[in-house]
Amino acid sequence: xxxxxxxxxxxxxxxxxxxxxxxxxxxxxxxxxxxxxxxxxxxxxxxxxxxxxxxxxxxxxxxxxxxxxxxxxxxxxxxxxxxxxxxxxxxxxxxxxxxxxxxxxxxxxxx
Amino acid sequence: xxxxxxxxxxxxxxxxxxxxxxxxxxxxxxxxxxxxxxxxxxxxxxxxxxxxxxxxxxxxxxxxxxxxxxxxxxxxxxxxxxxxxxxxxxxxxxxxxxxxxxxxxxxxxx
Numbered sequence: 017x018x019x020x021x022x023x024x025x026x027x028x029x030x031x032x033x034x035x036x037x038x039x040x041x042x043x044x045x046x047x048x049x050x051x052x053x054x055x056x057x058x059x060x061x062x063x064x065x066x067x068x069x070x071x072x073x074x075x076x077x078x079x080x081x082x083x084x085x086x087x088x089x090x091x092x093x094x095x096x097x098x099x100x101x102x103x104x105x106x107x108x109x110x111x112x113x114x115x116x117x118x119x120x121x122x123x124x125x126x127x
Numbered sequence: 128x129x130x131x132x133x134x135x136x137x138x139x140x141x142x143x144x145x146x147x148x149x150x151x152x153x154x155x156x157x158x159x160x161x162x163x164x165x166x167x168x169x170x171x172x173x174x175x176x177x178x179x180x181x182x183x184x185x186x187x188x189x190x191x192x193x194x195x196x197x198x199x200x201x202x203x204x205x206x207x208x209x210x211x212x213x214x215x216x217x218x219x220x221x222x223x224x225x226x227x228x229x230x231x232x233x234x235x236x237x
Contacts, residue, residue: 022213059170061225061227078193105168114157116169118162
């Protein structure tokens with residue numbers, strides 16, 4: 017079956033702009049996670065959804081970051097007033113149990 | 128912040144040799160998992176070991192867990208060039224957060 021997909025695969029934007037990153041989880045997976053990974057580092061937890069609600073958003077770095085999952089399937093990570101430090105690969109994962117299945121990521125570059 | 132740390136940060140071996148990488152973590156866990164990542168993109172799940180298990184095997188992979196030392200090791204036997212990748216351990220935490228380590232970059236030389 018289809019795995020986790022993320023769009024776009026690459027996004028280049030200018031400092032101060034707004035961006036949206038999309039994640040399509042594996043069908044039927046109730047849990048969805050967002051991570052951010054900088055070069056040479058491991059993925060850093062951002063937010064976790066169980067169904068439509070954000071069960072844990074403690075990893076969001078500040079209020080410029082927001083994520084939604086209105087119907088319990090597709091999720092969108094939204095970043096306002098982007099900064100150069102936001103440049104990273106944003107990874108999405110979904111799961112039914114303990115094992116998380118990752119998408120290929122979106123590489124965000126803020127110029 | 129990340130809970131786990133992998134050791135070594137980088138490892139280079141000849142094809143056919145065994146590769147061992149270690150992971151240390153800070154708090155109590157339910158499970159520990161190892162993931163592999165190629166080219167800085169999506170991660171692939173390799174193996175899960177529960178906190179009440181001490182050793183687990185899957186093909187050429189062997190994972191050990193020592194909860195008293197808060198550490199785990201991943202052994203890849205008879206390495207192949209295709210094993211070249213970054214390897215991360217991930218621990219779960221209360222609230223279902225996942226904490227990843229900093230990773231070990233493995234290079235297998237043909």
